Amino acid sequence: MTKRIVIAGSGFAGLWASLSASRAIALANRQDDVEVMVVSPTPALVIRPRLYEAALDGVNPSVSKLLAVIGVRHLPGVVETIDDAKRTITVVTSNGGFQKIAYERFVCATGSQLYRPAIPGLSDYAFDTDQLESAAALEVHLRSLASRTSSAARNTVVIAGGGSTGLETATEMPIRLRAILGRDAAFRVVLIDTAERPGGSLGNELTPYFAEALAFAGVEVRNGLRVDTIAEHAVTLSSGERIETDTLIWAGGMRANPLAAQIPGEHDELGRVIGDAYLRAPSANGIFVTGDTVRAATDDLGNVAAMSCQHALSLGRVAGHNAAAEIVGLPLHPYSQKKYVTCIDLGEWGALYTEGWDRQVRLTRDEAKALKRDINRVWIYPPEADHDTAISIANPDYIIVP
Template sequence: MTQNIIIAGSGFAGLWSAISAARAIALAGRSGDIQVTMVSPSPNVGIRPRLYEAVIENMNPDIAALLDAVGVRHVAGLVETIDAAAKLITIAHRDGGWTTLPYDRFVLATGSRAFAPDLPGLHEYAFDVDTVERALQLDAHLKGLRDAPATAARNTAVIVGGGFTGLESATEMPDRLRAILGGDADIRVVIVDTAKEIGAELGAEAAPVIREALAECGVESRSAVRATAIDANGVTLSSGERIEASTVIWAAGMRANALAAQIPGEHDPLGRVVGDAFLHAPQADGIFVTGDTVKAATDDQGNFAVMSCQHALSLGRVAGHNAAAELVGLPLHPYSQPKYVTCLDLGPWGALYTEGWDRQVRLTRAEGKKVKQEINTVWIYPPAPDRDAVFAAANPDYVIVP
């Protein structure tokens, strides 16, 4: 009887889980009796790390041909429920229909979403760059400002959250608004964060570099404050300050996709399932957790994967391989990713490339930007649908003797 590996999600982790699973099955000569199925709204990878950019193009590449090339079936829909005891999932389809599928192994790769606390006006008035659809909504709004009366609010954007997404959105915004509203418009961009100083959470070496870039891009900072309310005309801060702004962008952190809560076991404060070294959900037989839905140790020094492509791409390969390996009798591969780097785009200033968990500054400005462009336009994109080349890249640090 055919066995089933189901992978929920077609992001970075889901794609590489699917390829890695297919590869392990092929290496074991079992392609005929194990089906790998990916479930997601459509066979596309949303390139979330680029959604702060001014031009939203090629941000949702199609992977249908790639999945075909490696023998993975795609089912369009959203996984709604995971019954870990019965090893069943239910899928909701866009036409209102439902499917129930049994699994032998299930990989949760449904990623994360913007953290949305219960803040007055957040849902009604704030924009974000969390998904391609949301980034397109922001883009349409910004372009629509061209026809709005030339007030200070029209010319002002406030970015709430001084992490990676907030910083990238903020430093891009002055030029982006100028391109829409004209070079002589009096543009104002403000970034707001609860940290004592903007960038402080990104490390002692990186923080002053970030502040230099913000100043050079013309971005104002408000630190040690939080947004307390958002409305159609601006944002109110915990300091009592009111900033009139037609554009408020919410970038205050991420949380694991809600499905993670359906998986029994320990969860971290971000909602991620605490996985074991092989990315099992330890309390749920047959379930693996990967990408932004897992808290996994990257080394034996006490470091853990962060919600990032860098980690999702590797976590995906390991989870997919292990899901298949358990069915075909290959050794499981422990997840390990000791090297940690970051590359933060800082608009016209350039980009900041760091190495290590303490984020030692390695490259800045144009040199950093070159790395960022390579990451954003080449490294994170799905590969061409060439089965052999894709399999070769699917789990490069794992040597299987066929």
């Protein structure tokens, strides 16, 4: 009887899990009795690191042909429940149907979602750049500002959250607003952050660079403050300050996709399952966790994978390989990823590229910007729909970072 590996998600981790699982099955010559199925809403990989940009064309490349050439079946839909005792999942299919599917191994690669605390007005009035649909809704809204009467609220964009997503969105915003409202339009972009210095959550050594880039972009910064309430045309801060705005963009961090909560075992404060060295969910039956749904040690120095595509790509390869290896009898591959880099886009100022967990600055401004462009537009994209090329870089120890 055919044994099935089901992978939920076709993002960075899910796609690479499917490629590495196929590779392991082919290595063991078991294509006849082991199959791989990917379940996700559409056979596409959303390049979430580009969602702060205005131009969203090309950020959702199809992986349909790629999955077909490596023999992976795609089922359009979402996994709704996991029954690890019975090794079954239920799927609500994209055409409104319902399926119960048995698995030998299940790989949870459903990613993460924006953290939305209970701030009054957040769910009604805030925009975000977390998923393709919400980023597209923000762009439609920004374009609609051009046809509104000029006012303090129309001309002010507030970004709440000074992590990397908030910084990228804030420093890009003047470029987007000039394109929409005109080169000489008067507008304000305000960044609110709970940290004492801009981008402080990314390490104090980097804050002078962020401050310079924000000043270069003309972004006003309010540090050490929270957004308390959000209304249609204004926000209030924990200092009591009220800012009139039609556009509040929430960038308050990410949490693991809620499906991870159904997986038995310990979870961290971000909702990620605490995985073992092989990315198994240790208390569950035949379940692997990967990408933004797993907390995994990257080395033996105490570092842990970030919610990042840099980690998701490798975590995906390892989880997919191990899920297949357990079935076909190949050696399992422990996850480790010693190199860590960050590359943050900072608008017209350029970008900032660091290496190491202590974030040593290696490139700034135009040089870092060129690297960021390559990362965001080439390196993290799916490979060509060519069987041999895809499989040749799907080994669990393949590393993509510079």
